[in-house]
Amino acid sequence: RSSIEQTGARREGILDIFGNIVEKCPLITGAIWSKIPFQVYLAVEECVSEFIDSLSSSGKEGILRCHPDLCGRDLTRGTLTEESQNEQSQAGLTSLNPMEREILNHLNLQYKEKFGFTFVICAKMSDKNKITQELNSRLQNDPCQELQNGIDQVKKICHLRIQDIFFHGKIPTKL
Numbered sequence: 001r002s003s004i005e006q007t008g009a010r011r012e013g014i015l016d017i018f019g020n021i022v023e024k025c026p027l028i029t030g031a032i033w034s035k036i037p038f039q040v041y042l043a044v045e046e047c048v049s050e051f052i053d054s055l056s057s058s059g060k061e062g063i064l065r066c067h068p069d070l071c072g073r074d075l076t077r078g079t080l081t082e083e084s085q086n087e088q089s090q091a092g093l094t095s096l097n098p099m100e101r102e103i104l105n106h107l108n109l110q111y112k113e114k115f116g117f118t119f120v121i122c123a124k125m126s127d128k129n130k131i132t133q134e135l136n137s138r139l140q141n142d143p144c145q146e147l148q149n150g151i152d153q154v155k156k157i158c159h160l161r162i163q164d165i166f167f168h169g170k171i172p173t174k175l
């Protein structure tokens with residue numbers, strides 16, 4: 001039996017391994033762990049998706065608000081989670097020049113003022129230029145459209161984080 005199976009069998013290890021598949025939302029992992037055999041990779045993803053879809057709008061907004069800004073305070077302070085640090089640096093957000101950073105911070109602020117939650121995009125499937133373009137265009141959307149767009153991106157981030165755990169045996173640090 002794989003280490004994940006053995007850990008899963010002990011239950012309490014589940015949060016250590018899967019607790020951050022949705023950024024800073026271990027509740028989601030806690031809520032679904034009784035439902036699925038964690039050995040089945042796709043089952044985890046499916047249950048996360050169903051759980052998120054079942055939430056009220058404020059619940060969904062809450063998930064987005066738990067995400068750190070792209071190239072925001074957490075990145076500059078080095079307080080990003082391991083997963084976020086990895087994702088944001090892969091998108092090139094750790095090497096922005098002052099002007100690029102200024103533009104991104106300004107757009108993030110505008111987005112937050114308009115929608116009341118963080119702009120979320122799956123950084124690993126993007127890069128610093130695409131992110132700025134996306135942010136600019138998504139700023140024009142209406143709130144319920146953006147809520148869904150953000151949640152769709154959360155699911156993409158979750159997909160990649162689960163993949164990392166299963167296929168690269170990455171057991172992220174404790175929350």
Ligand SMILES: NC(=O)NC1=NC(=O)NC1=O
Nearest residue numbers: 084087119120121122123
């Ligand atoms: N606001 C964000 O989109 N944050 C993030 N996207 C990622 O892919 N990782 C993050 O930390």
